Amino acid sequence: MKNMSRLFFIIIIIIINFSMIINPLETVNAAISGFKLWYNILVPALLPFFIVSDLMVSSGVMTVLGLLLEPVMRPLFHLPGCASLVVVMGFTSGYPVGAILTRRLYDDKMLNLEEAEHLISFTNNSSPLFIIGAVGIGMLSAPAYGYLLLISLYAANLLVGVLTRRRAAGNFSAPPASSVSIHMLRQTWKRSRPLNIGLIMGAAVKNSIKNILTVAGFVIFFSVITDMFIRWGWVQHFAFVLHRFLSILKLSENMIQAWGSGLLEITLGTQIAAACNDHTILARLIIISLILAFGGFSVLAQIMSITANTPVRFRGYFKARLLQMILSGIFTYGGYKLFFAPSTSYTFVFPREKLLYSFDVWHIALSCLILSLSVLIGIIIIRVILSINNRYF
Secondary structure, three states: OHHHHHHHHHHHHHHHHHHHHHOHHHHHHHHHHHHHHHHHHHHHHHHHHHHHHHHHHHOOHHHHHHHHHHHHHHHHHOOOOOHHHHHHHHHHHOOOHHHHHHHHHHHOOOOOHHHHHHHHHHOOOOOHHHHHHHHHHHHOOOHHHHHHHHHHHHHHHHHHHHHOHHHHOOOOOOOOOOOOOHHHHHHHHHOOOOOOHHHHHHHHHHHHHHHHHHHHHHHHHHHHHHHHHHHHOHHHHHHHHHHHHOHHHOOOHHHHHHHHHHHHOHHHHHHHHHOOOOOOHHHHHHHHHHHHHHOHHHHHHHHHHHOOOOOOOOHHHHHHHHHHHHHHHHHHHHHHHHHOOOOOOOOOOOOHHHOOOOOOHHHHHHHHHHHHHHHHHHHHHHHHHHHHHHHHO
């Protein structure tokens, strides 16, 4: 089986290489498009989170955070308290921050294998920057639809984390709420590694640059592959076959093609789905939510590269993605029916040339970073208040 997989992979690589040779102009244009997406959106959206999250792990903050939030994370997700940073950063920063932090905690022996597999299955999301900025403002010309997609996707993913928590169940005994004292926090902090600011700052920047360049490689590579598949007609044939099987849904071949393209790379899939004016806005929103929930094989390849040389299995990740697709589609449908008039007809001209420049990327990225840190601080404050109440009242 392994030999067959290796042979299949080699054949695919040879075909891609041959296609790049005979279509050099199209390859360069697709690569340029992927590079612009990375440079204009992903760098400002991810690099600050990469650096801050690496600093929080290296400085020993995770040790204290894990002690504080153990009674909160265990009942909800069957995960240790240190996983709270992965949950918050994964939901406010986007792919592949959740996988990077999960790998870091697993390497530091703060997570076991089952916990790492469970955590990675629901903490890799499309970022608020991409959903609100690129999709809501750039593609749909309606920020309200971006917020609808954001709430639906994140609510579905949190529910996935709760529903699949049995996978991470083990023998654990979470400390009661009154057991965490200031003395315990001080002792835990003292046992942490000595803090060398210059060393951890340099390491954080180096690791973050390495990770952001890795993301660049995957985005550019899958942009080229997706463009090739469209030019070869593979996506169109895939859409034709799916259209026959899913005729009951009354979706056009263009919408099915958007879904198929989104399985490879989410940006192109959402672009095609947003431009399908032969469908209602509700149908487009549901298809976009399915594409964003799955994430595409481009994201999967990034996560596999991050977790390489670990025994992490991806069967649970696939099941979680399928479950989130179902839940996000339901939440999107319900949210639209609840907050938007069913009779509203919505037409627009898709501003393709303004997609990367129609919103303030740095402002949204920094706002998300501040939001993530505020959520962490809020959780800690609530946790301390509950501890004081249980201790004295």
